[in-house]
Amino acid sequence: MANIPQKVVHKYLRHNKKFPHVWCPGCSNGTTLGSIIRAIAELNYDRDGITMVSGIGCSSRMPVYVDFNTLHTLHGRALPFATGIKMQKPEQKVIVITGDGDATAIGGNHFIHACRRNIDITTIVLNNNIYGMTGGQYSPTTPTGDRATTSPYGNIDPVFDICELAMAAGATFVARTTAFHALETQDIIKKALEHKGFSVVEVVSACPVIYGRLNKKGGGPEMMMHMRDNSVPLKATEKMTPEQLEGKIVRGIFKQVNKLEYCDAYANLMSQFNVKEEAKK
C-alpha cells in the first residue's frame, strides 16, 4: 500500500464549507469516509470524474462533505438516480453511499436490480444494524433478539446477509469489511472501484449512540474493539468449524468475476446503428 499522508483527505473534502459534520461522537461513519477518500487518492481519480450519490440516513449524509459531483437523493433511491447518471455519462465513476435500511429495506428492490444489471457502480453499504437517522428502529440487518426503539421486547425478524443477497442477485464484486479495519476497507474499496461492473462493499459500522446504547455494546471504542475481536478474514474461515464461526463477522472479497457490464451492453446495442455520441447542444 502506498504511503499516503493523512492530509490527503483535505484535498477531497469541502472542509471550509460544510464542517462540522452531523455525525455523533464515536460514530464510525467518518472513519469509513477516510477510507473511501484515501482509496480514491491512491487511484488518483480526478474529482470532476466522480459522482457520489446517496439515499437518506446518517450514512447517506456523506456526499455533502466531499468535493465531487454530489447527489443526496430520497430514502432508498440512490441506485436508480445513480443508474440514470451512469447511463447518461458512462465515463463518470459513480459511487453510491447507502445504509442498511436504505439499501435493503426501502431500497431493496433497486438494490437487487442494480446487482442484476451489473451496471458499473460501486455501492458502499454502511451497515450499522439500525435506522440511525430516525433514532433507532430495527432494520433488515438488526440481529434477531436485539433491541431497537420499535423492538422493545427484542427483534423477532430474521436478518438479511447483505453480501449473500448481492451475490445471489448478480453483483460481480462483493466484499465485507469493518470500519475498524480502515486500511483493509481502503484497499477493498480501491479494488471495488477498479472493478468493471456492479460492486458492493458492506462496511460493518458502529452506531454507538443508538444501537450501542440500546443493546449495551459500549461506546464507540468498545464497538470498534468488538469488530476487531469478533471478525475473521475469509481465508481463516477455511480452518474453522461452524461452532467457531458462530457470531463472527467474515471479512474479505467473496466474489469477483468479469461479466458484460450494462453500459457496455447498451453501447454494443447502439453500435449497430452507427451513431456518433455527438456533443449535444
Place this chain on the structure above:
Amino acid sequence: MAKEKKEKVVENMETEVVAEDTRKVVLMQGNEAVARGALAAGLDFYAGYPITPSTEIAEILSEELPKKGGKFIQMEDEIASICAIIGASLAGAKAMTATSGPGFSLMQEGIGFAKATETPCVVVDVQRGGVSTGLPTKPSQGDIMQSKWGSHGDNPAIVLYPHTVKECYELAIRAINLSEKYRTCVTLLLDEVLGHMREAVKLPDISNVRIVNRLRPTVPPEWYKHYDENQKYISPVASYGEGYRFHVTGLAHDALGFPTNKASEVAAQMKRLKRKITHNIRDLVQIESYMMEDATVAIFAVGICARSAKAAIKAAREYGIKVGLLRPITIWPFPDDAVKKMLRDVDTIIVPELNEGQLINELHRLTKDKADGKIIPIQRSDGEMITPTHIFRVIKEAH
C-alpha cells in the same frame, strides 16, 4: 396588478411547431405522437415501467432512442423510473418517463424531488379509470388534482393537456421545452382514448420545431451557484462531470445547494419555486377559446371532453344557441384570468369532466355564485365517455 395586461393570457396560442410540412401526413396514435414529439424536442433519455394505457410510448422510444445515441432503460418500477430520469437530467440529458395513474402515484415523491432541486424532466400520465387499479383500458380525467397536489408540500406545477393527436405531438415538445426553460418537472396529461386514438396528423419538418435548451453557466466553477439568487427565479444550470462539482439535495438548500435550516434561506427557495410560476403566467398559460365571441353559454372542458363539446357546440349553433368552449391547454397553473372573464361574460357554464368534480372546484373557487345554477356539472367516472349528444342535451336544457 394591471388587469388588461394579465388578460392577454388568452392570446398566448403560440405553438412549438413553427410551420407544418403538408407532405408529411401520417396516421398516428396519441401515444406515438407523444413519443415522436419528445424525440423532436431532443429527448436523450427515457426510463419507464410498463403500464396500460401508456406503454406504447416506452415501446416506441426503446426502438428509436438507440438509433440517435439516446438512452432507454426499463426500470424495476415507477419509483426507479422517475429517479433515473432525474439522475440523467443532472448529467445533462433531456429526460422523460411515461405512466398511468397507479405509476403516477408511485412517482410523486420523485416528482417533488425534481421540483425542489429544479431539475428539468417530463412525466407523461396517460390517465386510466381509477380509484386504484381501476379501469386500465378506459378513459378518465381523475388525475387532474393529482397532477397538481400529488407530491407533498407546496410544489409548483406545470401541467399540459392535449385534446388531439396533433396536440399530443406539439405539447410533448412544449413540455420538454418548458421543463428546460423553467428547470422543473412538467407533466403531460392524456386521456386514455387520446393515447390510443389514431388521427391523421401533419408532422412538421424538424427544422420547423422550436427547441429550448436549459441555460448553461458562463461563470467559472468557483463562482457557480446551482441556484443563483441574482437570477430572476431561473438560473443557469451545470451538469455533473463538467467541472462544477455542485451538490444537490432534496433537503431545503441554500444558493449553493447545501442543506440549510435557516429560515431566510428556506424562504428564498420556497419563494423562487413559487415565483417562477406566478411571474411567468403569461408564458405558461395557454387556452383555446372556441366560438366564445358571442356566447351566452360556455362549456369548460379539457382533453377528450373538449372534443365532445366541440361537436355538441356545432350542433347547438345550428339551433341558434350561442354556445362556445373555453379549453385550458395548460391546466396548471390554472387560467384564472380567462376563467374569471368567462364567468363574467356568460350566463351559464357547463363543465363536462370524466371524474366526480375536479375542474369544477376551480370554477367554484373563482366565483361566489355557486348556488344559482350558473355552473352545471356533467360528470362520469364509470369508464364511459361523455358524448356530444349528452352535452347537447344539457346545452338545450340550460338555454
